[in-house]
Amino acid sequence: MTTWILLGSIVALALAFNLFWRKREQGRTETGRQELEELRAMGDIVPASIHPVIDPIRCIGSGACVYACPEKSVLTVVNGRGVLTNPLGCIGHGACAAACPVQAINLVFGTAKRGLELPHVDPDFQTNQPGVYIVGELGGMGLIRNAVSQGRQAADHVVAGQRRAAGDSLDALVVGAGPAGTSATLRLMEAGLRVLLLEREAFGGTITHYPRAKVVMTGFLDFPVYGRVSKRKMSKEQLVALWGDIREKTGLQVAVGELVEKIERADDGGWLVSSTGGVFKTANVLLALGRRGSPRKLDVPGEELSKVVYRVIEPDVFQDQHVLVVGGGNAAVESAFALLDGGKCASVTISYRKNNFARCRQPNRKRVAAEVEAGRLTALMGTQVEEIFEDRVTLRDASGEQSSVRNDALVIQIGGTAPTALLQDVGIEIVTKYGEA
Numbered sequence: 001m002t003t004w005i006l007l008g009s010i011v012a013l014a015l016a017f018n019l020f021w022r023k024r025e026q027g028r029t030e031t032g033r034q035e036l037e038e039l040r041a042m043g044d045i046v047p048a049s050i051h052p053v054i055d056p057i058r059c060i061g062s063g064a065c066v067y068a069c070p071e072k073s074v075l076t077v078v079n080g081r082g083v084l085t086n087p088l089g090c091i092g093h094g095a096c097a098a099a100c101p102v103q104a105i106n107l108v109f110g111t112a113k114r115g116l117e118l119p120h121v122d123p124d125f126q127t128n129q130p131g132v133y134i135v136g137e138l139g140g141m142g143l144i145r146n147a148v149s150q151g152r153q154a155a156d157h158v159v160a161g162q163r164r165a166a167g168d169s170l171d172a173l174v175v176g177a178g179p180a181g182t183s184a185t186l187r188l189m190e191a192g193l194r195v196l197l198l199e200r201e202a203f204g205g206t207i208t209h210y211p212r213a214k215v216v217m218t219g220f221l222d223f224p225v226y227g228r229v230s231k232r233k234m235s236k237e238q239l240v241a242l243w244g245d246i247r248e249k250t251g252l253q254v255a256v257g258e259l260v261e262k263i264e265r266a267d268d269g270g271w272l273v274s275s276t277g278g279v280f281k282t283a284n285v286l287l288a289l290g291r292r293g294s295p296r297k298l299d300v301p302g303e304e305l306s307k308v309v310y311r312v313i314e315p316d317v318f319q320d321q322h323v324l325v326v327g328g329g330n331a332a333v334e335s336a337f338a339l340l341d342g343g344k345c346a347s348v349t350i351s352y353r354k355n356n357f358a359r360c361r362q363p364n365r366k367r368v369a370a371e372v373e374a375g376r377l378t379a380l381m382g383t384q385v386e387e388i389f390e391d392r393v394t395l396r397d398a399s400g401e402q403s404s405v406r407n408d409a410l411v412i413q414i415g416g417t418a419p420t421a422l423l424q425d426v427g428i429e430i431v432t433k434y435g436e437a
Ligand SMILES: Cc1cc2nc3c(=O)[nH]c(=O)nc-3n(C[C@H](O)[C@H](O)[C@H](O)COP(=O)(O)OP(=O)(O)OC[C@H]3O[C@@H](n4cnc5c(N)ncnc54)[C@H](O)[C@@H]3O)c2cc1C
Pocket: 091, 135, 136, 137, 138, 141, 142, 143, 144, 145, 147, 175, 176, 177, 178, 179, 180, 181, 198, 199, 200, 201, 202, 204, 205, 206, 207, 210, 211, 215, 216, 217, 218, 258, 259, 260, 261, 288, 289, 290, 291, 292, 293, 419
């Protein structure tokens, strides 16, 4: 009798577990389906660097890739097959491909319809222009560890080479103070070369733009001068603190707030680099620009005011301010949400030249509608900024009517220009990859 009760309980438990499991998988499939629909609505999205392509014939729907991906919600199992449902969330770890039990995943650049432009570099990261190197994510390979390693390798090649400063010019100029540029600069410093590091935004690069408390998988990092960082998993804040420590302990100098706009060949075979801070003559240039590009501007009067920014990094700096976000894509609406969640702003308004947020992901569209309904967010649809003043912004709608909104800060998020434009001007060979390794 007791045995039968025990057996019955085990079967009941197994059935309950099976039911729970099926329900959970159904839920996930449904979410995945919705994400796929949204993805199709957004057109052909090209991930910024290397990303997985799943062979649907080989795939057995094990879900190993979904669980292995450290970014989460990038891949989903839909109808028993793994699918890349959030290409923009993929940062190219490749953990999915390594985890797949049937080798159904290939890591590629670009998509069959939309190519990804990548600079062509040799094994030492030198381009077809002598003395010009490209390292880090700009070359197509994402991840902090790759960037640190490539920066060091390219700098090793500069150190071993013959190109050196003439007169009072530089041996090397590094553009971009992310992981690649930081590592390259440290190696050049270590070798005693005359080096300058220019950065348009913040020391640390893309890591300073991660969401608060993001868990970052780095693997161990080998920095010249500073040494090995063995901690493989850190929060964003720990990583930013690490960059501060590197700067302090190594004495690395970085000129922040300098946007490099032009690179030209000098008469003696060196390079002239023009930034917002001046023109620098150098024997070698190491470009570690990442792939985020430069933010697109509105080109309206008043845009030069200090209250205008192109992204929200720390929402709390906008406390008690009337903030206007300009744009209608995911980046713009997510900035508005960050301000609503953590900004303690006096008001948050969004201005978009179109009449709906069709380019946004569905959860973002839903949240915009809910925030507007709740009166927390004001959406000025079909409007364009005309002029920016210290205390207000004037807007014009499609019918030509002008309005004015009270304003202390403006966040402009209307896309950007690819960093490849700067490279093409220098004559660097660019290759376009259409879903190829
Ligand atoms: C949300 C998110 C999460 C991520 N999570 C991880 C993770 O967990 N683990 C991981 O390994 N990687 C992660 N990555 C990827 C990683 O951040 C990048 O691969 C890495 O930062 C690339 O380093 P980089 O030095 O090549 O470029 P970046 O870090 O992008 O630095 C480039 C720098 O160049 C500057 N610059 C660009 N143009 C100019 C110019 N014209 N003049 C002057 N300066 C210029 C930029 O301002 C920037 O500071 C993540 C990326 C994102 C977006």
